[in-house]
Amino acid sequence: MLATLVGFLRDFDKAEEATQEAFAIAAQRWPVSGRPANPGAWLTTTARNQAIDRIRRERVLAEKIQLLPVPEATVDESDDTAIFDDTVIKDERLELIFTCCHPALALDGQVALTLRALGGLQTAEIARAFLVSEPTMKRRLTRAKAKIKATGIPFAVPDAHVLPDRVDAVLAVIYLIYNEGYSGRVDLGAEAIRLGRVLAALLPDEPEAHGLLALMMMHHARRRARFDGEDLVLLDDQDRTLWDTDQIAAARAMLDQAIALGGRGAYVVQAAIASLQTADRIDWPQVAEMYRRLVELTGSPVVELNRAAALAQAGDPTAALHIVDHLDLDGYLYFHSTRADLLRRLGRADEARAAYRRALELATSTPERRFLTRRLDEL
């Protein structure tokens, strides 16, 4: 609904105001006159009419005080009735997504705007999710909206030659939202999956959109098993009865679709890894192979670290340690915890202890600290 209005009005603030007014009118009228047959269309039309009235009032005011005229193009009065038909209301969520995730906006602004405009989250909720004050989040949103307006960021699906880059930007924003949720705030994770579902539906031929959705669903399905009270539980030790098997099956189907579409990109490969890890018997050599592909795609030393961990699980901790010792990740907690684990497996307890201690210095969250302390005590 907001997407339709932003598309129609070309203005976030006006669209939000009109939406709120429409809900207020519905709250007054529906209890008296009953719910309309198509509440969504009713609300959209009412909001649109509210906006038109407002633009008219402002235009009259502008004429009176001789300000600049409101552009005529924003109001098309010829099809006021047609909009009642659901099929005529244009779905402009895709345009809205690309506007919210425009790389000319600061990343934190893209994330906030996407949650506000597409997720329908309140400013206070977004502020809580990102651990900032409400005024800070409000400023962030205002800055992003002001930049869209002042710089002429288009409300449109980008041209074909820039589309791949811009799709990547959208996927990155959704994955960022998901990962915020993964660190404990489940509601954001569910919200990111909802956004991912919308995007995959709007871009049915885009394999990476399906890959990202499969990846998020795969992780989300295991979220209840990741923590035991305050404690972090590793994949090996997770209680699989806590996994959401329906969601895992749905994620696998989504992954198959992504692969059928020719998907070989980073999200598809990550989803494939997550899928392998949910199998009854994990094929670790295959996981390591997938990480090797992911290293090729991303060049990331963190991914290389994961590849090493998979190699160790596949039964070759010596080769794994060899890889790890060549990585330059000294400030990274999981580098030291992985290294510690490999040293422990190879029976080099003193070195393992030192590595766990270094990891502990870098750990910030309570579950992580407790996990590392436990491992250190076991040595």
Added chain:
Amino acid sequence: MQYALLIYAEPGYGDALPEAEREAVVADYSALADDPRTLTSAQLHPVETATCVRVVGGRTLMTDGPFADTKEVLGGVSLIEAANLDEAIELAAHIPAARLGGVVEVRPVVPR
């Protein structure tokens, strides 16, 4: 909408290029100047020629050199008319400085 494209680059950034690439750079700048969307376009003399002017207490004070002493300097300005930011960014991306270690700052112009 009108946009200003502010072209920043290290002085002499094109000097070390092979002949063919230098010609491509010249051709790209000519193409920008000749583009119907370009309202005006100007290449600036080196920063050594810059003079900063302030008026303090009615007196005009001058200092030699650019306003900000940075590695990349403002070397050119282009005023363009584009449908939206994406079109402006596309024009900016074709400016040689942007691919040769410099940067093009895109700023919307306040309509008069």
